[in-house]
Amino acid sequence: MEKNYEPINKKFYEFLEEGKVMGRKCPACGHIEFPPYIACNDCGNFETEWIDVTETPAIATGLIPPSMIFGDPEFQERFQGNYCYATIQVEGADEYNSCILDITPAQTEELSRKVPVKVVPAILQEDGFKMVFWKLSE
Amino acid sequence: MKDAGVTPKEVEYYFNGAATPTFASNYVTPNMQVANWFGMKGRASSHHSEACCTGYVALEQGANLVASGAYDIVLTGCVETAVSYAIPFKPAFMRRESTMEDLIPNLHSIWSKDYTDPSKAANAMCADAWLDEYAREYNLSKETVDDVLCAMAKGCREAAVLNPLGGSKETYDEIAAQHDMTADQFLRSPFNPFASKYLRMSNFELDFDGAACAIVCPTEIAHQFSDHPIEVLGTGHSCLEGSTARLEKYATAAAYKQISQLTGLSGADMDLFLANDFMEPSQLLAAEECEYIPRGEAWRYYLDGRNRFDGDHPINTNGGRCHYGHAHGASGLADVYEAVKQMRGEAGATQVKHPINYTMLRGFGGGQNVTCSILKNAGQE
Numbered sequence: 001m002e003k004n005y006e007p008i009n010k011k012f013y014e015f016l017e018e019g020k021v022m023g024r025k026c027p028a029c030g031h032i033e034f035p036p037y038i039a040c041n042d043c044g045n046f047e048t049e050w051i052d053v054t055e056t057p058a059i060a061t062g063l064i065p066p067s068m069i070f071g072d073p074e075f076q077e078r079f080q081g082n083y084c085y086a087t088i089q090v091e092g093a094d095e096y097n098s099c100i101l102d103i104t105p106a107q108t109e110e111l112s113r114k115v116p117v118k119v120v121p122a123i124l125q126e127d128g129f130k131m132v133f134w135k136l137s138e
Numbered sequence: 139m140k141d142a143g144v145t146p147k148e149v150e151y152y153f154n155g156a157a158t159p160t161f162a163s164n165y166v167t168p169n170m171q172v173a174n175w176f177g178m179k180g181r182a183s184s185h186h187s188e189a190c191c192t193g194y195v196a197l198e199q200g201a202n203l204v205a206s207g208a209y210d211i212v213l214t215g216c217v218e219t220a221v222s223y224a225i226p227f228k229p230a231f232m233r234r235e236s237t238m239e240d241l242i243p244n245l246h247s248i249w250s251k252d253y254t255d256p257s258k259a260a261n262a263m264c265a266d267a268w269l270d271e272y273a274r275e276y277n278l279s280k281e282t283v284d285d286v287l288c289a290m291a292k293g294c295r296e297a298a299v300l301n302p303l304g305g306s307k308e309t310y311d312e313i314a315a316q317h318d319m320t321a322d323q324f325l326r327s328p329f330n331p332f333a334s335k336y337l338r339m340s341n342f343e344l345d346f347d348g349a350a351c352a353i354v355c356p357t358e359i360a361h362q363f364s365d366h367p368i369e370v371l372g373t374g375h376s377c378l379e380g381s382t383a384r385l386e387k388y389a390t391a392a393a394y395k396q397i398s399q400l401t402g403l404s405g406a407d408m409d410l411f412l413a414n415d416f417m418e419p420s421q422l423l424a425a426e427e428c429e430y431i432p433r434g435e436a437w438r439y440y441l442d443g444r445n446r447f448d449g450d451h452p453i454n455t456n457g458g459r460c461h462y463g464h465a466h467g468a469s470g471l472a473d474v475y476e477a478v479k480q481m482r483g484e485a486g487a488t489q490v491k492h493p494i495n496y497t498m499l500r501g502f503g504g505g506q507n508v509t510c511s512i513l514k515n516a517g518q519e
Binding site for chain 2: 009012035062064065067068069070072075085087089094095096097098099112113126129131132133
């Protein structure tokens, strides 16, 4: 087996600098790892390959407003409370936890009863790196 | 050791568990620093740390080591200084009170730095998410969920107050009376505000310093030390990283499946259920995932008082993490202690009302280890 020394975590963040949201696709079973990991968590194959998921359909469920206990104070202030926690699923990948930005608590409450909702990536500048979050699809 | 009738010279190996050794105890390898205190100088030992699941993993580690045949007498213990922190370069007795400023940055150390922490994805810990789905699936209003969680808090609080080791000293009835209220009024009042969509302050952990340990030995020699040994039938174990959606539900189901296949027993065979519930409704999720209570019915059981220590399906008879207290890494072994006391009929005022042949313990930690162990009463054969 050929060894792969590619720094996948670093490359993921470098792709975000280029405006690309990248995952890893398993050549054996087709499962997508997003966020990207080296091996396939679905079939256990060791090798995966880069795949651009920037425009891959994605849905959100489990919309929950931030609260006194469950919330990031810096994020709360930055978005004036207008974000929510959500479970995101990029088509072909497992669900994972993330945030939807620019959504009011009232919208969160209303949409939490209408899940799944369509979302698109939103790349945000953080302190020294970019990170992918999500926004409601138009 | 005294409870088990074992002396230091008989212990061949010990595990030392702690959830937060580096910042709470200021030790990297705390198994070494405690050895001389209980006669373990030169004995083999190791440290382990699985956040709030540490005490449950401690039981698994001890049982597996004995089952391997490598050692016959293993002490497995955990200690946690959750509210008093060690002061670097000062003697051990000198402590300082921990603060939220200590806790918050350290909480981030349990979440992966690759994507989870940078993407604020650790709402894995957020019970609101699965409660929202549970309420929708069983058509429960927010008010009904509140009623369930208040009943849960009230019942567990009473058990904790009756337990001589419990951290809570007053029932909600007693506290409410000081404000000319009933407990039900108090629990829904501004004295007990919502801290999230569903959880009130009464549904969150109550932190303490604490320690607990157990002696594990082969079943065939256990009767040399006790006329009422408790047998560890095994442990199922699943781990999911913090960004995994619905991780507590999935990992509990996976751990339960393992222990059920290993033992041939189901949750319905259990007489007592203990679940790590640093967010209190966690006990409801665990009880249904482990089939201790039929799926979709636990909310009703709580409203009917059936999960109280004196109910027909007792859960967390010591009061659980929110009322008995939470000494992070040590809490799992505190639950083992409670299970053993209950199974021996030595639980005093909170003794359950029926014989206990089997107990299930569901461990869960912020580091996302989830375990499911079954204990068998070996004193009734």
